[in-house]
Amino acid sequence: MRKKQLSPTHKRDMDIERAFSDLHPPLDAGAAFIEASRCLYCYDAPCINACPTAIDIPTFIHQIRTDNLDGSARTILDANIMGGTCARACPTEILCEGACVLNKGDEKPIRIGALQRRSVDHLMDKVAKNGTHPFQRAPQSGRRLAVIGAGPAGLSFAHRAAMLGHDVTVYEARPKPGGLNEYGLAAYKMVDDFAQKEIDFLLGIGGISIKYGKKLGEDFSLSDLKKQYDGVFIGIGLGGSGTLGIPGEDLDGVEPALSFIEHLRQAKQKSHVKCGRHVVVIGGGNTAIDAAIQSKKLGAETVTLVYRRGDDSMSATAWERDLARLNDVQIRTWARPSSIGGDQKADHIMFERTKIIDGRLQGTGETYRLTADLILKAIGQKMLPLGLGDLQIKNGRIVVDDQYQTSMPGIYAGGDCIQSGDDLTVQAVQDGKLAALAIDQALTRNDAQPPVAAHSGKGGA
Amino acid sequence: MADLSCRIAGIDSINPFWLASAPPTDKKYNVVRAFQKGWGGVVWKTLGVDPPVVNVTSRYGLHKDFKGATIGINNIELISDRPLDVNLREIEECRREWPDRVIIGSMMAEMDEQAWKELAIRIANSGVHGIELNLGCPHGMCERGMGSAIGQVPEMVEKTTRWVREVVDLPVFTKLTPNITDILVPAEAALAGGAHAVSLINTVNSIVSVDLDAMAPDPMIDGKGTHGGYCGSAVKPIALNMVAEIARNAATRDLEISAIGGINTWRDAAEFIALGASGVQVCTAAMLYGFRIVEDMIAGLSAFMDEKGYKTLDDFRGRAVANTVDWNELNMNFDLKARIDEESCIECGRCHIACEDTSHQAIRIEAKDDGGRRFVVIDDDCVGCNLCMHVCPVDQCIEMEPVANGLPHLTWPDHPKNPAHKAVAESV
Structure with missing residues (x-):
């Protein structure tokens, strides 16, 4: 039988595709178990404190060890619904893995990112097959919330708000959701269309609708949203280069x-x-x-x-x-x-x-x-202030208080467009999550619930 | 270089490492491979009266720890399932081809004097150095009135030992089951029956795990499981205690001991010898890693003895027996405090949470200037229990320091808080 000859162009194309394959191939079950077994299961672990979303890392790793992968993924996603992207794109060397106590003992830190990917991918695959989202929504609150920007901050907000029983409408300027997860991370970190898979998974909780091609300041205004919704979250990121x-x-x-x-x-x-x-x-x-x-x-x-x-x-x-x-x-x-x-x-x-x-x-x-x-x-990104009107802005970012509320009551903001921490996906996810909790508390304050500080203490603007 | 040769029940062995009566000593092929690797002797897999037993599949279940390492095996294999003639012929061949290695014939039969005697004579005629009475097998055979069914009844232990002693002129090892309350009872029965030595422990009755899909114990045979014999590292502490009990009991202290139970390394063997064993028998470790493990057992034990200046095994055999005492003989004025070395501490917090949740709340967390944390022992609350030292993942980071309190040796019987002592004091 003759072997089929590849044309030079075809071969070059294949080489390029191969060059863009997964930067770190995923851990299989055996490798994950061995890596998880190295974890010391620290108490009040430094890795948790180093994670902007404060994932209970020793617990999720322990759950890999006990063959409770569903539980492990839930531990991660409960703190960070985009744990799959963060597992791939986080600079773990300066976050969780950098804080791992094993560094002090002249040992390699636990491969937390790789383990996190193992657990989250497992559950996402399972959910993709059986369609059962791992988190349930609270009873419908009857409240409607608007989100501007379907990036990590906006989607994290939307998921948490939906979980708390609110209905969420997301306004996205582009034709696809994901923000920088979809458009800004290196291809070899996000192979197999992962960003969109993660969003499909996230939206599986229900109660979230996304309107595409809707740009703030052109297709709608902040005051429109304020009139139509019980609360607004701005997660527009830094759109200008x-x-x-x-x-x-x-x-x-x-x-x-x-x-x-x-x-x-x-x-x-x-x-x-x-x-x-x-x-x-x-x-x-x-x-x-x-x-x-x-x-x-x-x-x-x-x-x-x-x-x-x-x-x-x-x-x-x-x-x-x-x-x-x-x-x-x-x-x-x-x-x-x-x-x-x-x-x-x-x-x-x-x-x-x-x-x-x-x-x-x-x-x-x-x-x-x-x-x-x-x-x-x-050389860095700048926030495009189009449509932000009279919102207070400082150093090119939207000013928020410790509850993620902007200078306009009922309008909240998070992610790269505020100054909350490093401009990382993981920080945006945390901002969105905490802002959703804050807005939920503000909306239900009538129920005589004592307000709880929602901010992680990483310092709002 | 240290001399590792040993003598047990009058039998000379080039080293104390024997393979126990079990699957690894089932036939000549395995035994020859073991001898090639350096094992000093084998106890041939237990022989019974023909016709041979029939085994089932599967036969082993594994007990693993947190990190996936095997800490124990449970097995439901029966005694040799090959004809007696075949086994005896192979024993003869091995004896001839390996004259410097020890072969002990292990046997069991129902509680029938003639059966025991006839089988013992046939085995003795194959040229074995000694005979071991399997009175311990806790699965399958006991349901037929053999193994632990005999080992759990002191009178039967004595009888079977005596029957064999009466017909063969060889050293007799009575192998004891741990599935009893007080090991001294069967040990004394074996002594009364004329045993030259006792071998212990046989396997511990166990169910090693339950398959949660099939809802049946492992190993599973067509959907059903049964209790089996537990062995491996996990049973070593049980075996050490039983060996020590026999070694420090006045009535049995001269009974020789062939120690069995979770011996994985030279160190394990040395510990049994320090508690009075004359030699050791190994099975699980070989089943997990192969016969080659004996090479390090020999090298490691030899290095240890050289380091300590012990020229022969007798130089340290039984040395730990005198230091193994009843609780009542412990010094109650001895005091230890945990000392945490801040330099080597990696700040994992394991010592704190172990002490805080489950002990004496004696380790406090303090913030360090560099953003890290420091773990500080509160001496007044520390009872010196050792838990923090044991959970600490860093070698020698936590050490237990004796407190120089100047107090005299004081045991519980003399302790002022002992109510019995008080009563005696008042009555005087």
Whole structure:
């Protein structure tokens, strides 16, 4: 029998698809049991305190050990309904796994993220088969709540509010739910359309409807919602990309790193996504790393990540930086872009070296040039204030009190659009959960229930 | 290098490690493999009167700990299911081919004098070094009036031992069942019957687990299960105590002991020898890992003896017997306090929660400047129970420190709070 020959293009496409496969393959039952058995089952464990959603990690790991995987997943999801995404995308090395006491004993920390994925995936698969959502709704309250933005904060809010018996309508500007889970996380962290599967699972509780293509400030206003609903939650995230403000920024081949990641995530075939031969990524966060690694996986000859300060100041974790270097991304520090050159299309970028002078970051006047036909900006996101009206805003974020309430009574906010902690999915989930609890308490205060501080104490704006 | 040779009931063995009468010693093939690895002797799987028994499938159930390690096995296999002739011929061959290794013939029969005597003579004629009376098997055979059905009745223990002694001129080991209340009773009966040694313990009656899907005990045979014999690490503490009881009892202290029960390592063996055993028998550990485990048993025991300066096993045999006393002889003025080493502490909180929930609320949590936590022993509340030290996952992080209280040795019978003592004092 003749072996079928692959065309060079077909082979290249297959190589690229393979390069985007799962970053960490899931643990099987045996490996999960062995890893779970390493856990010391600490009391009042540091890993719990390091998790923004305060998942009872020793308990869920103990439940893996006792072959109670359903219970394990419930322990996770009770604290964090997006435990599946967090298991894949959380920078665990600076959160739970970084706090694991085994680090102190010169042992490797427990692979909490991988174990969490094991439990949550198990239950999600089961629910996908039998359709029984693991959480039940409280009796209908008759209250209707509106959510703006179907990202992690908004959906976490919606799930918790639905669980508490309220009916929720989510207004989403885009055609798909998920926010950054769907559009902004690296493809190799979220394989097999996981973000959408997780949302299907989450919506399985019932009582949540999503209206797509509805943009705040264009299709509806805050005051519309305030009139129609008993409460409103804003989870709009940071929709605008930062600009460099340098000559040549308008040239073809210069784009926000998030747009590039979004194209990749939405592409049916990764190999069809346009990438440059020489890619320069500007920025020092996890988005910069995600964009740089994925450029390399798409076949770029050189990928250079340039950051204006030193390695230690990068918000990408050491683990992420190592991952980039392992993927042949060159990381250059202490330089900032000064201009982009090219005829209609970018072909190079100039950088000025920087250093700290008198405690401030300043250019030294010394420059260098990098050949670049794709320049990705990962210099941070900004909140787009469209439609927020008179809401109090500080440092580009919506101001909330310790109950997640904005300056307008009855309007709450959470996620990246407020200043609650790190701009992470896990923090957004916590904000949404706590805001739902807070709004629920405010709505039922008539029932003479004493108010309970809903905020985790991580400091509201 | 230490001399590991031992002599038990007059039988010389190159080392104290024998395989117990069980599946691993079922036939020549296994026994030869064991000898090749270095086992000093074997007790051949129990022989009965023909026709041979018939076994069922399956035969083993496992007891696992939290971390998935096997702590015990339970088995429902019966005695040898091969014809007596075949077994005896193989024993003869092994004796001839391995002259420096010990072979003991294990046997059982119904409570019939002639049956016991005829079987004992046939086995003795195969050239075995000694005969072990299986009076312990707690499953299957006992339902036919054998094994533990005999071992649980002191008169029968004495009788069967005597019957065998009367017809063979070989050392006789009476193997005892732990499924009784006081091990001294059957031990004394064996002694009265003329046993040269006792072997203990046989397996403990058990149901090792229940299959919650099938709603039947494991191992399952066509949907049903039965109680079996429990062995392995988990039974070692029971065996150690029973061996110690016999070793420190005036009537039985000269009875030689072939110790059995959860011996996995050289250390386990050394502990039994320190409590008076002359040799040990192993089964479960070999079943889990193969005969090769004897290599480390030999090397480890030898290294331990060299380290301690013991030249022969007799140099430390029974050394722990005098220190094994009744509770009433313990010093009540001895006091310990837990000491937690902050440097090596990894802040897991296990000591705190164990003490707080289940002991004496003597470990307090304090916040450290670096955001971590410190665990502090409250000496006034610490009773020195050791629990915190045992649950601590870090080696030597928690140590128990004796308190220099200057108080004299004081036992309960002399303690001022002992009501009996008070009554005596008042009556004087």
